[in-house]
Amino acid sequence: MNVSIFGLGYVGLANTxxxxxxxxxxxxxIVKKKIDMLQEKKSPIEDKEIQKFLNRNDLNVDFTPNFIDSVKFSDYLIIATPTDYDEKKNYFNTSTVEEVIEKALAIRPDATFIIKSTVPVGYTEELKEKYGTDNIIFSPEFLREGRALYDNLHPSRIIVGECSERGQEIANMFLENAHDKDVPVLLTHSTEAEAIKLFSNTYLALRVAYFNELDTYAESRSLNSKQIIEGVGLDPRIGSHYNNPSFGYGGYCLPKDTKQLRANYEDVPSNIIGAIVEANTTRKDFIAEQILAKDPKVVGIYRLTMKANSDNFRYSSIQGVMKRLKAKGIEVVVFEPTLKGEEFFKSKVIKDFEEFKNISDVIVSNRFEPELQAVEEKVYTRDIFGRD
Structure with missing residues (x-):
């Protein structure tokens, strides 16, 4: 089958x-530099499986800056362009998705689209009506940053938002390319598929917020947070996964998806969804207060990334903590090897780790790394289990 993919971030490149x-x-x-890197078998993002696959010579892929050729080439056009959340409109900015569809339909009116970008509930049906076509299908993506290709090779489930033979064909295409074959496949209506995506990510955010709030209570009462979490997790209905406290949920998906789902609840009675969004703000307030209580003159931020083996710090929770500290007049410096500039959010970026350790009164780290052991007494972290 011939497939074209538009947008080569985590989702698009993993699917490619x-x-x-x-x-x-x-x-x-649209970014020529990214195409150039990929043609040279260099990954523009940190993901070991992606780099491993790029080094292979047996893949049938052409990385191209030619939009027209990409449209004309394929049976299916997969859209994986970014849909950031617009705080003013309380809505995903879906303009990149619509731009691809409009330009492609002008070239090829019979084009069939599979949307992998995260969109609001009801969006696909709106697009079908707007463009007068039934050839728009939503298929949600479930992946982790830094493990994007792995999670596509070993998917938890495959969901396609169309109950038809075509929907089954699309599901089979993804299943046949996965390494795991015993994978649940679900065909749904498009709006239900969109809801599955948002409700899934909001539940993950809920779990992060829950264990963070447990940790806030334990730290406030001088209790052993690890013992409490371990005891709670022994209940098989709860489990011992995804329970390591942090400075808040962050990354590209969870913050925006929870806010979009809250916006979709505008006329629907609810309590929990809004509380999940608010809990993340409360957690960052608490973390900043705990750091300020140590009365530091200079606070060092060790890594802006959310997880180990990642180069992405979009919407990372540590940035919210930084803003709160700076608002209180605290000098904040940053150690982040992936940064090229000399400043980040008007904070000095220190490239030398020894200088960073010496200048910082408190070192704030979402996840504890071995190189911090020499200055462990300076480190503030809520990393209890040593995992993401």
């Missing part, structure tokens, strides 16, 4: 390499 095992893939991105 997944499908290129057995399908013929054209992969397009």
């Amino acid at each position: 390499l997944l499908l290129a095992q057995n399908e013929h893939v054209k992969a397009y991105d």
Whole structure:
């Protein structure tokens, strides 16, 4: 099958390499530098499986800056462009998705689209009506940053928002390229598929917020948070996964998806969804207060990334903590090897780790790394289990 993919971030690039095992893939991105890197087999994002696949010579993939050729080439056009959350409109900014569809339909009116970008509930039906076509299908993506290709090779489930033979064909395409074959496949209506995506990510945010709030209570009462979490997790209905406290949920998906779901609840009675969003703000307030209580003159931020083996710090919770500290007049410095500039949010970026350790009165780290052991007495973290 011929497939074109538009947008080569985590979602698009992971799908490109997944499908290129057995399908013929054209992969397009508006950023020429990214295409150049991929043509040289260099990954623009930190993901070991992606880099491993790029080094292979048996994949059927063409990374191209040619939009028209990509549209004309394929049976299916997969859209994986960014849909950031617009705080003023309380809505995902879906303009990139619509731009691809409009430009593609002008070239090829019979084009069939699979949307992988996260969108509001009801969006696909609106697009079908707007563009007068039934050839728009939503298929949600479930992946972790830094493990994007792995999570496509070993998916938890495959969901396609169309109950039809075509929907089954799309599901089979993803399943046949996965390494795990015993994967649940669910065909739903498009709006239900959109809801599955948002409710899934909001539940994950709820779990993070819950264990963070447990940890806030334990730290406030001088209790052993690890013992409490371990005891709670022994209940098999709760489990011992995804329970390591942090400075708040962050990354590209959870903050925006929870806010979008809250916006979708505008005329629907609810309590929990809004509380999940608010809990993240409360947690960052608490973390900042705990750091301020140590009366530091200079606070060092060790890594802006949310997770180990990641180069992404979009919407990371540590940035919210930084803003709160700076608002109180605290000097904040940053150690982040992936940064190229000399400043980040008007905070000095220190490239030398020894200088960073010496200048910082308190070192704030969402996750504790071995190189911090020498200055462990300076480190403030809520990393209890030593995992993401």
